[in-house]
Amino acid sequence: MGPLRPRQSPKDADFFDNIIIDTRGAAILPSLTALRHRIDRRTTICLLHPGLGLVEQLIEQVFDDPLQRPNFVLGHSTHKLSKVRDIMFSMKQRKPGALYLYGVPKFEGSTFDKSSLVYEGMRQSQHLVQLLSSTECLNVVGLPWVRFLSWKLPTLIFTSLADTISVALGCKYQEIYHNHHARIMWDSLLEETLAIISQFPELQEVPHRIHYFTAHSFRRKLQMYLAAQRANISPWIKQVKMGNNVPVDYFNGYFVQRARELGLTHEYNSMAVEIVKARVSARQTELRSDLRFRVPYMTDTDLIGGGQPIPSLEDTLELELEGF
Incomplete structure (x- = not known):
């Protein structure tokens, strides 16, 4: 058997580069499952959820192919927000804070050679962090x-x-x-x-x-x-x-x-x-x-x-x- 290689997607495929998801935990899995055909190893998913353990569940139930698995960034926001009355889907900032981000390493505990994919994943995760950092009011802080x-x-x-x-x-x-x-x-x-x-x-x-x-x-x-x-x-x-x-x-x-x-x-x-x-x-x-x-x-x-x-x-x- 030859070495494992990532499957190349068609050039005209309509894949997401970045997804930022902030919703109820019960909605995250079905939402990403519905988008699965537009997500591959080039996609970075930022999960703004107060809990932990979502990445492990997504890997097990949705993204089980390690060579096409997206990159994950975990987020923790201390900004205080509230809904804008009478304006649907609108929010206002009550108190500024910070957005702490952590890029989850790819293939932790895996045994096959994947150094190029690890580097690719790190680069793409860092790109999303840099994009969010360009919005000063978010006050993005990348953390270990x-x-x-x-x-x-x-x-x-x-x-x-x-x-x-x-x-x-x-x-x-x-x-x-x-x-x-x-x-x-x-x-x-x-x-x-x-x-x-x-x-x-x-x-x-x-x-x-x-x-x-x-x-x-x-x-x-x-x-x-x-x-x-x-x-x-x-x-x-x-x-x-x-x-x-x-x-x-x-x-x-x-x-x-x-x-x-x-x-x-x-x-x-x-x-x-x-x-x-x-x-x-x-x-x-x-x-x-x-x-x-x-x-x-x-x-x-x-x-x-x-x-x-x-x-x-x-x-x-x-x-x-x-x-x-």
Whole structure:
């Protein structure tokens, strides 16, 4: 058998050079699957999603041909945006921030010779970063994996606690803070999650980052951020009410995946994933039944108002990554 070579696409093929996707996690896979015939190794996909684990799922389920696999760039934005009232599909910036980007290396763990494709992928990913950098208001910052992960983890941790428990109990954020039993769930999930993070191989060379996330001060800042939510409701609650899947696989599920790779316990995060999926499944069954005179179960604060402006998690946690 000769050496593996990338398949050459027709010159007139209508392929995408770059795709920037920022939507609900449940919509990403079907969206990219529908565009699969216009994506190849020359395409760079930037995923602006608060969770992690999407790239691995896309490689497994959509882009399984390693020689035609697109390049991936992960993004984390601290810009604060809001919708423009009465103007569909329009957004306005409430507070400027930064757009942190990380180019995912191609073929990690692969055994065949692919140096030319790796170089091609790096060059194309860097080209997208440079394109985005040309828009000054985005304030683009390219980061290595460890620094990028350090920016992602606070949101990842908070969502895996607050939104998961909100769906499980059908409650507002503030009810978690004031409910003794909900706080026990919070503490159990948090302790297991931090134990997993402390064993991440990529963090072992930067022990001060491990100390930051495992210190009592970080736990306290998460609690302060939870209290600052006041009457806010998890956006997952609305999705459950509509019978939509929520992205628990990219939050608690990500920690489960990493724990399995490291041989660590993950019972609380695994249970959290199953509880959230059970709530979604139950709601979907309710909506499908559509019995006359039967009101679907809606006592889980689906429509409770009184939401407050959401504070900035980055401001609350003060990550202090300068010089890291």
